[in-house]
Amino acid sequence: MPPLANSIAEAHGLSSWESVESLEFTFYVNREPAVNRHWKWDVTQGVVTRTVDGNSATIELAAIGSEADEGVHRQFINDTFWLLFPFSVVWSGPAVSDHGTIALEIDGEQHDLQKVTALWASDVGYTPGDAYDLYLDKNLEIKGWTFRKANADEGKFFSWKQPVSLGPIKVYESYYLKNADEPFIEMRDLAIQFATSDK
Numbered sequence: 001m002p003p004l005a006n007s008i009a010e011a012h013g014l015s016s017w018e019s020v021e022s023l024e025f026t027f028y029v030n031r032e033p034a035v036n037r038h039w040k041w042d043v044t045q046g047v048v049t050r051t052v053d054g055n056s057a058t059i060e061l062a063a064i065g066s067e068a069d070e071g072v073h074r075q076f077i078n079d080t081f082w083l084l085f086p087f088s089v090v091w092s093g094p095a096v097s098d099h100g101t102i103a104l105e106i107d108g109e110q111h112d113l114q115k116v117t118a119l120w121a122s123d124v125g126y127t128p129g130d131a132y133d134l135y136l137d138k139n140l141e142i143k144g145w146t147f148r149k150a151n152a153d154e155g156k157f158f159s160w161k162q163p164v165s166l167g168p169i170k171v172y173e174s175y176y177l178k179n180a181d182e183p184f185i186e187m188r189d190l191a192i193q194f195a196t197s198d199k
Contacts (some may be wrong), residue, residue: 004116005089005096011140012086013169019194020169022037026188027079037079038189048076074126083171085132085185086142094118104135104146106159107179111135113143119151131155142172158184166192 020043029035038051049058050072054140059069060077081088089096099115113135122129133146133155141163148155161183162173169192174183 004098005094005118008116008134008136008140009086009090012171013167014090016086016089016168016194019196020192021195022193024189024191025079027082028186028188030184030186032180037075039076039079041076041080044195048072050075057066077088077126082175082185085145086170089118092120096118102135104144106135111137111143113137114140141170164190166190167194 018158022043023041024039026036026038028037036052040049040051042048045059046061048057048061057068057072058074061073061076064070076166088089088094095118096141097117097119101112102115104111104113104115114137116134116136117131118134119131120128127149129150131148132149133148134142135144137143144157144159144161146155157178158175159178160172160175164173171187173187173190173191175185176182177184
């Protein structure tokens with residue numbers, strides 16, 4: 001794995017992931033109609049349960065069979081990609097490139113941030129070829145990213161806010177579109193269970 005990708009992942013607690021037994025969260029998108037998906041992930045068993053409007057569906061990650069299973073799996077990959085993105089730069093092996101320090105304005109404030117691009121191959125995942133320009137502080141925390149679909153020249157910027165610690169693992173609770181007062185995406189009901197005393 002590229003050293004930079006590993007550094008980003010480790011800054012968010014990747015080495016502690018092997019101790020995780022389960023992870024639970026709600027992926028909420030503030031739009032009409034709102035998206036509100038609750039996930040329970042039994043990491044040790046590789047089993048995921050999605051609950052939407054009181055209706056639950058459970059899949060085994062190693063045995064995606066039906067079209068319905070694939071639909072749940074696609075949403076699970078999307079939602080955990082947001083939540084655990086710093087780990088995805090290691091897990092799914094994008095090309096990672098460092099563009100050095102840039103000046104970037106976020107919410108009216110100037111920041112000197114390291115720009116890093118993660119580019120997925122054209123044959124990987126449900127949305128192949130996508131690119132993400134990450135803007136990192138000196139601790140390698142993500143202050144924002146620009147999502148560029150299919151590696152387009154232009155993309156959509158989100159600022160990342162409210163980093164929280166789930167034991168030794170760091171995630172982010174809120175993602176804002178540029179100049180927005182309210183978050184567009186939120187991670188709610190976060191809970192994690194460790195197999196050891198790391199929690």
